[in-house]
Amino acid sequence: MAQTPTGGMTDAQAQQRSEAIVRPEKPFNRFRWTVTITLLTLFFVTSATVDIELTQLAALPERTLFYLGLMYTPPDVTEAPSAITAMIESLGMAWIGTMIGALVSFPLAFLAATNLFGKPVVFAARQVLNFFRSVPEIVFLILLLPVTGLSPVTVALALGISSIGTLGKLGAEVIEGIEGGPVEAAAAAGGGRLQRIRWAVIPQVIPEIVALWLYRFEINIRNSAVAGAVGAGGIGTLLVRQIGQVREWAAAGTSLAIMVIITLIVDTISGRVRRRIIRGPTRAVDLGANAGEQPEGTGPGAGPKREGPTGSVGGGAVVPV
Amino acid sequence: MSAAPSAPASRPDSARPDKPPPPPFVLWGSLGLIALTLVLGWDWEYGIGFSLRDIYDNLGRHNPVLEGVRNLDWSTLASPTVLAGFAETFQMAAIATILGGIVALPLALLNSVTGAPNTFVYVAVKNFNSFIRAIPDLIYAVFFVAAIGRGALPGVLALFFLSVAVIAKLTSDIVDGIDQGPVESARASGASHTQMVKTAVLPQILPGYTSFALYTFEINLRGSAVLGFVGAGGIGEVFSNYYQRGWYDRLVAVVIGFFVVVFVVDRISIAVRKRLL
């Protein structure tokens, strides 16, 4: 029987007490049920009503394998150079587009930060950014086609304009997350708003914002391939032509492979650079001298500080003091 | 300067450090950024030929699309084709998101150090996910249209792959950030790897996961607009149709209609996601 915390109760009282505590009943979780049922209904209704020919569905696996076979057995590398050139063009569109978006969104991000400007300004800036975010790239593309024609510049512009929204919003979030200390100090020293921004805010946010640009660049690479599909250039145009129009499957296979490989390479480089930017120039501090002292108040995660990326990973033992 | 009170007993100038040059990373990084922009922007074989002058010149040119804006044909929004197009877009996005979400969850779990039972699986799944992400949805669509013909199915497949890629990536990012405490306690009571993941990891990532799924639904809605251009169904087919026939007045009306729908869904989704997290 459970021992009661306060001694001094008679056995009879203790007995009564533990009998009085009744086990609760399992509550009915309304929220979970509604969500599950809604999702299931949604799924079945849409599957049933969508206009898909079942013959297509049946033929899917076999056809997919067949065409994959055409694309890669045997692999045809003669088309590789043109694919690489096209991919570089896509990279170019993505990069220029990202730069355009970065430039325009930079001031907007500041205007949209609640810790820098007053409510009306922030509200207006945010609405502008939301507008840009909501419009799909395709719309900008369509609108721009008559202006700059079916060329890579059009795609770059379209990508740039549609990047403004996200870059601006995420940038504003970064700015709102800074430490207030330096800003206050600058104000106390008599700095005007612009000066405060220049000296206290910008140095803090630049690394993360540049990292944002690089992240957007990665996304824009994919978008530029998509936008290129309308014929404006880059790997998108090439692939659409090879698969959709002339049906040169082997060449298409090579182009696809080139696209994936280059995308992955750029992703990796960009990822490394981003992490490096955020981490800063200090290397992992060498605490070899302090290895003997260990932190207090150990939880399962706290352990002797380690150098760099060593240390237990995943399934091994946790390293406590 | 006029005779100022004498400076403190002269310190040797060498005590004052010279201003250090900017750290090499920043220096080379900024130069690299600028160089890259110039190289890629210039008008040569490997650049895209970006020129502000050209843009300025062309702005004045006859723009049929903008003309279409002047007399919009709103009635087209009520036409059965357009309504069917919107409905199809919605259906495609819903199916792709639900199926994609289901497949993405285990992939996301395996794509993290905590969730993967061993290093081999982790590396394999990580590479697989990167691979899937590298292919944009339109390319999937083009492939499937060529393989099985036009219609909504290629569109659903393309969006499916996109959904898997996006949800898996976003979810696996948060898996690595969970509280390890319950993980340790599950291990300490002798639970198997699968049991640990289900009881200690999953509850922690569920809200984020659902939020990402909703976000992906939005992406799918917008994506389906483009997919129609290659014959993969949805409202994009209507766009493509009108564009090629030059019915700009109708095109712009539908585009605006589409934009409004996306906007509304966006607002709803943001509200729901806020409540979830």
Next chain:
Amino acid sequence: MITFENASVTYPGGVQALKDVSLELGEGEFVVIVGLSGAGKSTLIRAVNGLVPLTSGICRVGDQVVDAHDKKAIRALRAEVGMIFQTHNLVKRTTVLNNVLMGRLHRTATWRTLVGAYTKGDVELAMQALERVEIVEKAYVRASNLSGGQQQRVGIARALAQEPKVVLADEPTASLDPPTSHLVMRDLKSICRDLNITMLVNLHFLDLARAYGDRIVGLRAGELVYDGAAEDADENVFRDIYGRSLTADDVLEKEGSL
């Protein structure tokens, strides 16, 4: 019940957390480990259920050697060894009952875990564990809605639900206020007595160690420097273990002496 034979642990960074420790704990004993931070208390406790593998030497629980590399065996062992953590380690987003049921995981089929359908027997055991720590009325409450002391009791219930032979407690009172700390220690002591469970508790506060332990083990810099009955441990003994004079931070109740 628990045996250490020349156990040593050296972490990959070169830190030697345990140096040649030999110790024997009997069934149903309530043993408290004391020592400075970094003396090796956590390491010693985690060596018992293999969370920290020994670099050399042997640790045995019952007849079984603790071998962290034999995945199946170590899991079976861990099912018999309950563990209570300083930071509770509950899954905050789910109910108290689900947390306690985690103690039954080893004995539950995987499919049941995936669907969330524990057997009636398991649920009954979990409820009994909750009754034991007197928090059963909160069975369906979300874990994050409980106070620190209540969360720790849930942690104890989870360990109890395993029907363990041994319970390890790593600074279980560290984040609790004095009255709650006493409640928790009293619970642990009574569990140890009533259910004949061997209990190994790390404590930071010396007055608690003396008040509740049957036996006190002192570690300093990874070495075993004291092993004796609790009532024999006075200020001098502790000073020896710590290697420095005692401060107010070493006791829970600031007034009164050891």
